Amino acid sequence: MSSVDATGLAHHFEDLEQQREAATLGMWAFLVTEIMFFGGLFGAYVVYRTMYPEAWDNASNQLDVFLGAVNTTVLIGSSLTMALAVRCAAKGNNKQVAGFTFLTLLLGLVFLGVKVIEYKHKWDHHLMPGPHFELNGVVGGHEQIFFALYFAMTGMHAFHMIIGAGLMLWVIIKALRNDYTPQNHTHVEMIGLYWHFVDIVWIFLFPLLYLLGKHGHDIAGAATGGH
């Protein structure tokens, strides 16, 4: 069994350094798989966008840019608080770890809340892809594929955030139990890497989904939302 000693060293490693290096490499290897996972969706996006550029502009104009931009800001903020939490853990300051992680969690929840509002809006306007999809009275246009990918991409992203939120709770509990020391806080670091990765995905999703076909539109009018 992978028994763990008092310093947090599992039996099959030689020392904490080896253990930590293994964890970091393992996390990055995992993130590589995540890149390819979202990459499949981005690939489909690129292919269809080259096939149906007009539909893409049209459909993108249905999204609420302002909410999207706000959410981007929120998520970036949560990335900052996460980075700060990791920094405090490296100093062994468990109280601050709990505090910053809690902030991160909060910002994450704000993001998900905004997403719910956006989804609700799509639902109300028949923009859920499927047999009932309808845009400006047209049924079965290529815009539907945009929305299928929009929901798949943002849905997968939100799903990753929900898992991240669970992990945050775990960090908070461990921090409140004073588990982190300057020598052994790999746990927070790894979860931090995961959270930053989720942020990066959104950094690409925001311009690709929300900001197409905007030129010619009025930037001020955008603030009140698409429709």
Place this chain on the structure above:
Amino acid sequence: MSSNHPHITPLKTYFAVFATLIVGTWLTYWVAYKDFGWLNTPVAMAIAIVKAGVVVLYFMHVKWQSKLTMMFAAGGFIWLFTLFAFTLQDYWTRDWMPIYK
């Protein structure tokens, strides 16, 4: 990590990165309403890549990590690019063949 004492990044760096990200976000937003023709998307992507780059380097500490970690981080993106490139070479060359009289 190359040493058992983890790198502690100065707070200033973190806030600078944060500022870059925020500025980047609203810059993309603003730029999207300008008409650059086909350049709109490349510009937006360039900003996104810079943003992702600073997150990877500073927030995710890759700047201070072993070469191996850097290779893995870079490898993921490079591979993704090959997936795109080799898929698109199909779509972009489909109507080169003059089968339509």
Place this chain on the structure above:
Amino acid sequence: MSSTVATPAAEPRTNYLNVDYGWKSWVFSTDHKRIAIMYLITIAFMILVGGSFAILVRLELATPAGDLLQSETYNKIFTMHGVVMVFFFLIPGVPAVLGNFLVPIMIGAKDLAFPKINLLSYYVFLVGILLTLTAAAMGGIDTGWTFYTPYSSTYSNGQVALAAVAVFITGFSSILTGLNFVVTIHKMRAPGMTWFRMPLFIWAHYATSLIILLSTPVVAITIVLVALERLFHVGVFDPTYGGDPVLFQHMFWFYSHPAVYIMILPAMGVISELISAFSKKRVFGYPVVAFSSLAIAVIGFFVWGHHMFVTGQSTYAGVVFSVITMLVAVPSAIKVFNWVSTMYKGDVWMTTPMCFAIAFIGLFTVGGLTGIFLGTMGLDIHMHDTYFVVAHFHYVMVGGMVTAFWGGLHFWWPKMFGRMYPENMGRVSAAIIFIGFNMTFFPQFILGYMGMPRRYHFYPEEWQVLNLLSTAGATLLGIGYLLPMVYLPWSLKFGKVASKNPWGAKGLEWETDSPPTTFNFDKVPVVTEEAYAYPEGARHQPEAKVV
């Protein structure tokens, strides 16, 4: 190396098998060796399931009229055959059983880097199997193992969504295993175990793990899209909404071509070990063989379009994929020639594993060369989706990977269980498998060139003779496969007790007990020599021939 003489100790030492008893000590075990054994049992069961489907396919095809099964049933059977064999036997076969057992031992580590994740990957795999079997029980799927849209997403009546979820979940199992291997090989090597002292088995697993990490996630998300499309008709691949069914094929083959190297690379690693051990020689051109694994892994990523030459891909894209397909054959050729040269002036001992290794070289060569037929576009127009393809991939997968699996299993059997298998039985079954295999699949090359399409329940009468021959061969092959499934378990109780190193082979795994202790070594080994450092004039010692 200490004594190699088999002395059944009065008081057996504690080893990973007898250290703990009771089912809990197995199902919650994080010991990589116990997990490997659990995989072995599961996979043995799956080959019986998949093999039974194969037998049904062959029985049906014994006559041109589809008189044994309904068309729909036939379609479900070959689909289940492909799905079970590929996802639940071939992909996990060597890595999750032999790799799991041997990777840590061969590099002198106590365990894989993440033992809990290793256990998790086993259970994820089990869930995948259960879901697949549920899907089969609830009506099955009839899409072919390739799940091509829009048939799978819109028209099929089968349990596509459930099967898709099952494949998705199984993908995670292999990702977790691959991740564990990559980190273990990078970070857990014993002192002195430099990259160029690693056995080629480890190189092969490293290359395989990279492919798993980079390709599996793409098929995972693709399968999610198919399931979404199936459940909610979202239109990603549906042509009525402007979706492109060919996009699915790109995304599917981006995984599934590299996946064929996931299947063959570990098998090639096994063959390198076998040939070296039984020729008492260092593998000829060791670094070249090591790098050829990486070359296959990397180049193998850019050939996927050779499955799509006639499916509506651009004519020019076909050219690009074809030329890279030609390139990927070269590192495989290099491997074959290096194996052959390793035997030159060796001290060759034709044990069962060596018989399998030699069968592998021959069958893989035929399978690989027919891959060239398919990779050249002018021919593939005619051969695509005919029995020529079926014969090609059974030669590489069954003649290649499965043969190597049997060879490796026999080779390391004494290490895994501390008992020898009955040698002569082993040689006989190797011979039966070799003959039965060729009889089953060689006629299919001819059928393919004659134009018999695959996945056909009915076929024109003029092709019955060859089909009958194939069915007869399959029966022989089935018997060949059943034999080890009987005598190997038998040997657990009645086989001769094995010494530490019954083959007199090099490698860290032969320096520890048979079976090894829980932490593999009493103290961390220090490596001072390169892999396969057999001395000049090395001979198989008569006393080592315990069999």
Place this chain on the structure above:
Amino acid sequence: MWKGIPLFPDSASTYSDAVDYFYLALVVISIFFTVLVAALVVVFAIRYRTRPGSAGAVQIHGSHGLEIFWTVVPLVIVMALFVWSTKIWFVVTRPPAHAEQYYVTGKQWMWKIQHPTGQREINTLHVPVGVPIQLRMISEDVIHSFFIPAFRVKRDVLPGRYSTMWFEATKAGTYHLFCAEYCGTKHSQMIGSVIVMEQADYELWLAGAAAGESPQAQGEKLFAASRCDTCHTGKPDARGPDFKGLWGKQVQLSDGSSVVFNEDYVRESILVPTAKTVAGFQQLMPTYAGQLGEDQILSLIAYLKSLSDPAQGGAKP
């Protein structure tokens, strides 16, 4: 030419012999390497077998020369094969300029075929010897694949996009026609035959078969019946564009890009008119999705195409 040998299917198209020669070359190369490898393995296994008093292994680390040799030789061989096969590939995929146009629609589980002269057939294709024939194919449901082993040609038939293949039969006879892409329950029964006839016999057959109207004529009728002509009047003030002389030309779109006026574009314009809007026009055209079947769309295409054909005089509504 391989008729006596049962290892080859009939060879009955202009390029089928070329494919066979290439195949034979590959077979020879494969036999060479397989025999070489097998012989070496067997000889080594016997010659160097372990036995009391055997010499023992001679440790050889490797040889740069040999490694280079067996890297370069296969490389040269496969590159040569690649070049050879790619030549065949372009012959088979590039239809000659004046091939006769046949239309094929695949659906679960049958082939519907229409001759340029209007005759319709199901699961059988009659063709004359010595005439290059191009098939334009589309599927109504899933992916199928049109496969004629005797001609050494196959091509997938996709839903939502036209694919094409061509052949010129060289020998009268009846040959297998298969669906080669798995398409569901009766995939193995989606078969038929290709009947190659001498030119004169073909004429006779055409005369005997229930001759329909030519696809263009059908398309022309449909153009009126579907009220396309209310907008596409061909007059300068028409609500929709004029099609005369447009075939194969670039069409300017309202967003500045352009697109080729071909089968796929016309089909898209009919089914999803919103997808691309022609420069200088309003997006007024209704969708015909669900109203026109693939066969009908093919007829409309044949008609629109004929409007650009000088031989047809560009008949206008």
